[in-house]
Amino acid sequence: MPVATACPIVLTAAERHQLKKAAYGHKTAYRARNRAQIVLHAARGRSNAHIARETRLHLDTVRTWRGRFADGGLPALADRKRPGRPARFTPVQVAEAKALACQLPAETGIPLARWSCPELAAELIARGVTDSVSASTVRRWLRQDAIKPWQYRSWIFIRDPDFRGRAQRVLDLYARTYEGEPLGADEYVLSSDEKTSIQARCRCHPTLAPGQARAMRVNHEYRRGGALAYLAAYDVHQADVLGRCEATTGIVPFMALVEQVMTQEPYASAKRVFWIVDNGSSHRGKRSIDRLAARFPNAVLVHTPVHASWVNQIEIFFSIVQRKVVTPNDFTDLDQVRARLHAFEDRYNATAQPFQWKFTTSDLDDLLARLDRHTPTDRHQESSVALTA
Known part of the structure; x- marks a missing residue:
């Protein structure tokens, strides 16, 4: 019987380039690499038996893919469509x-x-x-569709009737504008708040340092050594933090922080210093604005919307303090807590850069539009009536 002659393979430059990429690429699928190698060997004039020995593939496999390429070129090296099992679900x-x-x-x-x-x-x-x-x-x-109904996130629905106006005022200050006018070089923006109840927990067994294949170990049992509040003011554009520790929060501790900041340069001689604060009891309402202006005429108190502390950049700094300073909590007494906080404050100011704040008024409008789509009409009316009352 005459022996069947192998299909001759002649490659163009483009085909050879693509086949080489497939044959020697690190991310090429195994079967695609084998098919490309078969065709490259065949283009060199080698027999099917020789190719089978070189690639360690079955002779029928070599014959099949050589013939397919000869009939259809590069597209023929892809898998043909298969009917597969009929779909069970519509x-x-x-x-x-x-x-x-x-x-x-x-x-x-x-x-x-x-x-x-x-x-x-x-x-x-x-x-x-x-x-x-x-x-x-x-x-x-x-x-x-990335649907995960078993997960949930907590959030607080907007109930401040002047949410957009207050939020826009804060966002404009971050962009160095106020009431449509750009801020001058002698005007500053401070973000301020209190981090409450920082405890001194003295562990009943010393904390063990990490080692090879072992994480840091912190004893579960501890003795309470009291708690303090950390009040801080963060210069949004200079990335400087000025803070103090107090036994508790309130009007007097907050005004002590204001006194500490406003008696230092460059804030003492500044034209205006904007203080961005939330609506906590230490600095809430019109009285707090008048109190601050009476003590320091160049200080302007700006409130964030109700339940919108995420607009206040000092919360980002407090999250850094929580992760890098307070957790895990292992302090012998409150003096050690104070020393650690003040030392970290100096360390932070030496290298800090302003936060890359990217939430603008356009993003605010998009957020409010999305929330409106999720607001039932009856609940919206009830909230409006409650706010009016």
Whole structure:
């Protein structure tokens, strides 16, 4: 019997370049690499048997992919479409499962706080959407649209009637403008607040330093050594922090911080110093504005909206203090807490850069528009009536 002649392979420069990338690329799939190597060997005039020995593939595999490339070129090296197993679930069933996951269980009469994949699968069967479905299948459907009904985040809905005006005033100060006018070189913006109840917890056993394959170990039991409040003012554009420790918060401790800051340069001789504060009892309302202006005429108190401390940049600094200074809490007494806070303050001021604040008034408008879409009309009216009353 005559022996079948192998299909001759002639490559263009572009085809050779692509095949080499596939044959020697580190991220190429294993089967794609094998097919590219078969074609490259064939282009050198080698027989199928020789190629099979070189690539350690079966002779029929070499013959198949050599023939496919000869008939269809590079596109023929891809897998052909296969019918596969018929889909068990229709697109409508998948859509109903996703729609159910995007509803609160209480709204559907189910006594659950959150959906889980097994609960969703059981509910789909109970509703007759499908005869049977596994929790893993439901999880795969939800993963397609990144739906995770078992997770939740806490948040506070806006209830300040002047939210936009107050928030815009703060955001404009971060952008060095106030009431439409740019700030001068002798005008400063300070973000201030109090970090309350920093405790001195003396561990009953000394904290063990980390070692090889071992994390730091902090004893669970401790003795309480009291608590203090850390008051700080953060210069938004200079990245300087001025702070003090007090036994508690209140009007007197806050005014002591103001006295400490406003008697130092460059704030003592500044044209205006804007103090951004929240609505805590230490600096709430019109009285706090008048109190500050009476003591320091160049000081301007600016309040954030109610329940919007996230607009206040000092909260970012306090989160740094919490992560780098206070946690894990292992102090013998309050004096050690004070010393650590003041030492970190000096360390921070030596190298700090202003925060890259990117939330602008345009982002604020987008946020308010999204919240309006999630506000039921009846609840919105009730909130408006309550605020008016």
